[in-house]
Amino acid sequence: MRASGCSVQVDDCDTKQAVNAGRLESMRHRLSSGIACWPAMLAVSTRRRTTVKPLRIAVLGAGLIGRRHIQTILAMPAAAELVAVADPVADPAGLDVGAAAWFGDAQELLDRVKPEAVIIATPNALHLQQGQWCCERGIHFLMEKPVTVTLDEAATLVQAVRQSGVKTLVGHHRRYLGVVQQARQWLADGRLGRLVVASVVWATRKPDAYFQAAWRTQPGGGPLLINAIHEIDMLRHLCGDIHAVSGVKSHANRGFAVEDTAAAVFEFDNGCLGTLACTDAGLSPWTIEQGSGENPAFGYTGQSAYRLIGTEGSLELPVLRAWSPRVAGEAAWDKPIVGNPLLPKVQDPYQVQLSHFQRLVRLDEPPVVSVLDGARTLAATLAVAESSQTQARCVPRAF
Known part of the structure; x- marks a missing residue:
């Protein structure tokens, strides 16, 4: 099994012969400590080699925190592909978004690009509505904190996530x-x-x-x-x-x-x-x-x-x-x-977070910070x- 900040590969033909107990213990220590991908809760296949595909991801909001997410995505092509950015105010001139499309309207981006996942880095007052848009379209999302502005909004979003089944994270990256x-x-x-x-x-x-x-x-x-x-x-x-x-x-x-x-x-x-x-x-x-x-x-x-x-x-x-x-x-x-x-x-917590988001979507890894956990904070x-x-x-x- 190999884990690097942006992709995970599982390669075992015969676990007993290929990996001794000492190496397994070392691997578990490295994964749990966060040097590789944290938290590591992967089922090891003994029959096939699995490569985790990058996420087709869009970023809503190109302010200070949105730009940090954009830079992180561009630095980790094995974890995610930046397909689009939406911001009604920010000027894309001078902002490196790679080959991503630029939109002035977030809802238009979601409908036209149809990303697998979205990072919501817009002003706090927009979080509930944009989270609901993602739930309605079956788009997984990483919501920057706070999860919403009010507790009633948080309860509404928690319910929408439960009903839609989309996978979510809240951006408390210091964890x-x-x-x-x-x-x-x-x-x-x-x-x-x-x-x-x-x-x-x-x-x-x-x-x-x-x-x-x-x-x-x-x-x-x-x-x-x-x-x-x-x-x-x-x-x-x-x-x-x-x-x-x-x-x-x-x-x-x-x-x-x-x-x-x-x-x-x-x-x-x-x-x-x-x-x-x-x-x-x-x-x-x-x-x-x-x-x-x-x-x-x-x-x-x-x-x-x-x-x-x-x-x-x-x-x-x-x-x-x-x-x-x-x-x-x-x-x-x-x-x-x-x-x-x-x-x-x-380690860069944003990179570890993005790698975790990839595994959350691809491998059904339990979220480090769910929308429910974000609501409690x-x-x-x-x-x-x-x-x-x-x-x-x-x-x-x-x-």
Whole structure:
């Protein structure tokens, strides 16, 4: 069996003779760690060689995130073929879309090109309608986050997906980061003991030009739904489901109708507490993009934005430094602790995500982030806003 970031081949004539136990264990480790294709849930055929065909894929929306997806597709021809792009505003001049057709209307693209799959990277308010279009046409889709703007819309989309049977992902791409997979394994192995507290900071100053797109100054276009939702999804991914939220938000720095700063406390089902501070109006070295280098638009700082604290140790992300007692079993404030840097697995999460999307469609691989899972992250995120308005603890809507 061979796996590379953009295609998977299975080649076994006689598993017992061709692959010994050590090689199988090595292969499983590489696949589960995300160095190859993650998660790997492939049925190994002992009779035939299977090559996973590239997806005929279109991108709706050619803004910042849409362009990132376009670049990823063009860099991975074995995973996907870019057949069309739709954007009513963006000028295709200077944007490399390969041989893809360009449309000003997304619905026209879907009807004329009939792609197998679509990446929806349009403004948040369009997500429900365009997701429904895909469901009606039997087109698989990867929806950028947030899955929708409101929870009622999310419920409508979840139902449409169930009825249509299309395969979906939500673009919480940080779940594919190697350091995140490593942290999940540390937690699963119990190396931190019982998880007590998780904290995250996402703080950067966006340039004025960023807000020339008017939707980014209106409700639904602020850092809570654009940026903090990623951090909340990461907290859910690492710590488990959230059953209560207390939040505050402010627009005092930019004066827009939408917030520029938010903070929250999360109560997890397992008893862990989490904190979040998020702003797009303050300069700092503390974002996961700066700490990991996963987004070249952010300057690299090598600083950790996440801290996971357990009864037996702690872990920083994305730098991946583990703190533990100098002497095993001596976990107390009057005993020395040491910080040990771990070797992070470096990979482009967008490439890993696209490869997973290919296998989701072709091989029926379970989704890393389904529309239902995306709706649950949205519910926890909107609970921050609701708590801020009511000045009371909020229970996220169940999905």
